[in-house]
Amino acid sequence: MRPETSATIDQLSATLTSIEKVMDPETLRETVRELEATAGDPSLWDDPAHAQQVTTKLSAAQAKLRRLGELRGRLDDLPVMYELAEEEGDASVADEELASLQAAIESLEVTTMLSGDYDDREAVINIRSGAGGVDAADWAEMLMRMYTRWADKHGHKVDVYDISYAEEAGIKSATFVVHGEYMYGQLSVEQGTHRLVRISPFDSQARRQTSFAEVEVLPVVEQTDHIDVPDSDLRVDVYRSSGPGGQSVNTTDSAVRLTHLPTGIVVTCQNEKSQIQNKASALRVLQAKLLERKRQEERAAMDALGAGGNASWGNQMRNYVLHPYQMVKDLRTNYEVGDPQKVLDGDIDGFLEAAIRWRMAAERAAE
Structure with a gap:
């Protein structure tokens, strides 16, 4: 095994160990045992809302345990994969597994950074078209598609509450909920103004058009929040x-x-x-x-009162450029990719992870 590969595996093992300390598998196992006992009570479904909460928490805890176990197992298997690869003279499969495992561990590490009061909630997303006329309405619909595709790829259900359609094309606004643990924590970094630059498909002279859409991300309210609306x-x-x-x-x-x-x-x-x-x-x-x-x-x-720093950021947080060049760039983190279509098809994990790390660094600096 190459020295740099061995060093990468050791670093991943250290990172995963840190994640395990935060997520605490033994506590998770105890939680699963308690929730399984509760779920086995025949009277649980006398209160459907409470029963749904119990089963959702049980599924989430089981998924966390399963994910930790799978990652540790894959990591333990890597040295054996490289030994076999050396015998065969082809390490491409092992290298692909290392890259995949590195991405998975880094993604899980990001979720351990989500410790805000509402980060573990589901997310309500509101999208509104801004300046740019029909192009802005079309852009708002493209953003909605981007988020719903991202949710779909990760197995998160989406419920659309409301869509206000524009006259010519696209939408004036949309409201939908992304279900799943830590959806608010992950998607809250998407809040702000998203800017699109492209050749307008609605302009007969094929001129370049800049359009804007506003994304608002809110945590789903639970009964314990005491938000009374008479x-x-x-x-x-x-x-x-x-x-x-x-x-x-x-x-x-x-x-x-x-x-x-x-x-x-x-x-x-x-x-x-x-x-x-x-x-x-x-x-x-x-x-x-x-x-x-x-x-x-x-x-x-x-x-x-001087109790905290400025945790806000500029409204225009990301540029999507389709013409005269191809690029999507986050203005807060400087994270960028050169394939806008891939991003618009829901591949936004890199942007989410970079923004969550950026937000954590900003909060630490403010403290």
Whole structure:
């Protein structure tokens, strides 16, 4: 085995050991045993909401244990793979496994950095088209596709709550939830303004167009968050759902628009089958927005007292350039790739990991 390869394997083993100390496999095993006992109680499903929480936590804990075990097993097998490769005179397969394992361990290491109050939550994503007319509406829809494809590749379910279609092409806005542990922690770094530069497919003279879309990422609210929304603070409007081109999706007035009177926040939901379901989904999004507002106010108060540094960053956080050259670059981390189509097809893990590391370094510097 080459000395540099041996050194890389030793470094990966040290990194994985550090991850194991943070994730604590023995505690995870105990958690799994307790949750399995709870899940085996026949009365659990008397409360479906609680039962769903238990089964979700059990699946997540089992997945963490399985992932740690698989990574350690693969790492232990690597020296044997290289021994066999030396006998055969071809180390390409072993080198590919080393590169794959390195990426997997680095990705898992990033999740151990997600220790914020809401990082382990599911994520609500709002996308709004900005400056740029029809190109901006098309760009907003491209971003929605990018995130849903990323979620799909990682096995995370997506529920679309609302889409407001633009007249010519694309969307004015969209709201959807990405389910899964640590979705908010991972995707919160995507919040900000995304800028696209390309030859406009909607311009008859084929001119270059710059367009913008805004991405907002919120943690899903849980019952323990105590975000009360009295009925007296709400105005509820119902209307008929509509699809692309203004076509009617439902024949009944099932879509719901909630207006929070004290703040003026407006939330809509039209993708559920009934008015009751749409109202419940819209209320969850409204609570998430109110929770984020509360967090921002608390952070501003702490900053005013000198208790923390400036944890915010500029709104324009990433450029996607399709013309005159091909590049996607994050303006905070300087991480960039030369294949925009791959990124737009959902390959954003490199950007997420770089931004999470950047955010952690910024928080440490502020402390």
